[in-house]
Amino acid sequence: MKISCVGGGPAGLYFAILMKRIDPSHDITVHERDPAGSTYGWGVTFWDELLHTLYGADPPSGQAIAAGSVRWDSWVAHVQGRATVVIEQGEVGFGIGRRELLAILAERARSLGVTIAYESEIDGEEDLAGADLVVACDGVNSALRERHAEHFGTEVALGRNMYVWLGTTKIFEAFTFAFTPTPHGWIWCYGYGFGKDHSTCVIECSPDTWSGLGLHEATEADALALLEKLFAEPLDGHPLVGRPRWQTFRTLTNRTWHRGNLVLLGDAAHTTHYSVGAGTALALGDAAFLADALHGESGLEAALTRYERQRMATIRPLQKTARLSAQWYENLPRYIGLPPMEMFSLLFQRHSRLLPHVPPRLYYRLGRVADRLEPLYRATEWLGSKVTRRSDEAAAG
Numbered sequence: 001m002k003i004s005c006v007g008g009g010p011a012g013l014y015f016a017i018l019m020k021r022i023d024p025s026h027d028i029t030v031h032e033r034d035p036a037g038s039t040y041g042w043g044v045t046f047w048d049e050l051l052h053t054l055y056g057a058d059p060p061s062g063q064a065i066a067a068g069s070v071r072w073d074s075w076v077a078h079v080q081g082r083a084t085v086v087i088e089q090g091e092v093g094f095g096i097g098r099r100e101l102l103a104i105l106a107e108r109a110r111s112l113g114v115t116i117a118y119e120s121e122i123d124g125e126e127d128l129a130g131a132d133l134v135v136a137c138d139g140v141n142s143a144l145r146e147r148h149a150e151h152f153g154t155e156v157a158l159g160r161n162m163y164v165w166l167g168t169t170k171i172f173e174a175f176t177f178a179f180t181p182t183p184h185g186w187i188w189c190y191g192y193g194f195g196k197d198h199s200t201c202v203i204e205c206s207p208d209t210w211s212g213l214g215l216h217e218a219t220e221a222d223a224l225a226l227l228e229k230l231f232a233e234p235l236d237g238h239p240l241v242g243r244p245r246w247q248t249f250r251t252l253t254n255r256t257w258h259r260g261n262l263v264l265l266g267d268a269a270h271t272t273h274y275s276v277g278a279g280t281a282l283a284l285g286d287a288a289f290l291a292d293a294l295h296g297e298s299g300l301e302a303a304l305t306r307y308e309r310q311r312m313a314t315i316r317p318l319q320k321t322a323r324l325s326a327q328w329y330e331n332l333p334r335y336i337g338l339p340p341m342e343m344f345s346l347l348f349q350r351h352s353r354l355l356p357h358v359p360p361r362l363y364y365r366l367g368r369v370a371d372r373l374e375p376l377y378r379a380t381e382w383l384g385s386k387v388t389r390r391s392d393e394a395a396a397g
């Protein structure tokens with residue numbers, strides 16, 4: 001097969017690797033608009049489960065990713081002036097720099113015979129004449145997808161909060177949450193290590209806090225200086241690095257993920273809020289499923305349909321969970337005044353569908369009972385949606 005991948009992020013590079021492993025006769029080119037070695041963002045988190053998948057799918061890159069990652073098993077949450085809670089020996093997490101991850105995948109892809117064309121921006125399929133398969137792995141703003149937005153049924157839900165993805169020279173040994181009060185509301189950061197000399201620091205606040213602090217009109221240098229001051233304690237006085245480009249998160253869904261020989265992969269197909277730290281793992285998982293479907297089905301349409309069906313079934317529920325996680329932070333005033341242990345406990349239960357509907361203190365007190373109520377709540381929701389659908393049908397009929 002002659003395959004053109006548009007986008008040299010984790011999805012495109014990993015797909016190219018897996019296809020070449022299965023069948024070295026594939027002719028694969030990855031087109032990346034940026035120069036080699038340049039990327040956006042800082043480190044990304046992932047969990048044990050991903051490492052097992054990577055070891056199985058392509059041991060050399062799995063081992064290199066494990067070797068290039070840092071590991072943590074403790075979590076720290078600070079609420080400035082009130083409490084610091086440390087949870088030791090919790091779930092094991094890993095962090096790796098995006099630059100490092102992409103370098104590992106690019107080197108492995110090249111060693112298998114994949115061509116990587118840097119500084120090669122592709123705007124449409126017409127630039128890729130002769131390809132049997134065009135893979136749009138060009139990220140959340142995919143140009144290939146946007147050209148056919150109606151066919152794909154693209155929908156974007158904007159998050160309410162403002163966020164910025166920065167780095168810092170502070171090395172966080174534990175995954176760290178830090179909440180800081182300001183006269184304009186709370187601002188908080190998520191910090192995690194990813195290498196020997198840098199950590200990631202994602203900073204988030206409500207739009208009112210953002211404009212109240214003057215961040216909407218601050219120069220980049222002033223914004224960094226203000227954020228360093230606000231987070232001086234968790235940063236231990238270390239500087240923040242990077243360009244403060246504020247955004248709201250875009251949760252992207254598509255009704256279908258393929259059109260003829262064009263298929264969407266990774267963030268081009270779906271996004272999940274960064275507070276669940278899953279987008280990269282999902283992009284790599286998409287690559288594995290697509291490679292598998294292409295070698296397990298006899299025709300292209302059947303393979304793309306199977307990939308789309310299987311991955312949508314996995315990803316749709318995760319997108320809902322991620323939305324709940326994002327909403328927990330959007331509703332921070334509901335939780336921030338609780339006694340610290342209660343607040344942190346609910347922070348770790350922010351994926352609950354029940355929590356937004358129950359007074360937080362009651363939810364906390366119900367504790368384990370609430371966990372048991374969750375399936376009952378899901379059943380009620382499901383029943384509710386059936387009833388609504390039937391009454392809609394009755395009204396339409």
Ligand SMILES: Cc1cc2nc3c(=O)[nH]c(=O)nc-3n(C[C@H](O)[C@H](O)[C@H](O)COP(=O)(O)OP(=O)(O)OC[C@H]3O[C@@H](n4cnc5c(N)ncnc54)[C@H](O)[C@@H]3O)c2cc1C
Pocket residue numbers: 006007008009010011012031032033034041043044045046120121122123137138139140142143164165202265266267268274276277278279280281282283
């Ligand atoms: C603040 C933040 C924190 C995050 N933290 C985590 C985390 O901790 N863990 C995690 O798993 N995920 C995290 N993510 C999500 C993760 O970054 C993405 O899900 C992941 O990068 C998706 O990979 P991808 O290959 O699909 O897209 P991308 O990584 O976006 O790669 C797309 C590539 O396509 C290239 N491109 C775009 N257009 C063109 C074109 N026309 N022609 C050629 N090339 C093009 C781009 O330059 C880019 O290199 C986070 C996201 C954000 C915003």
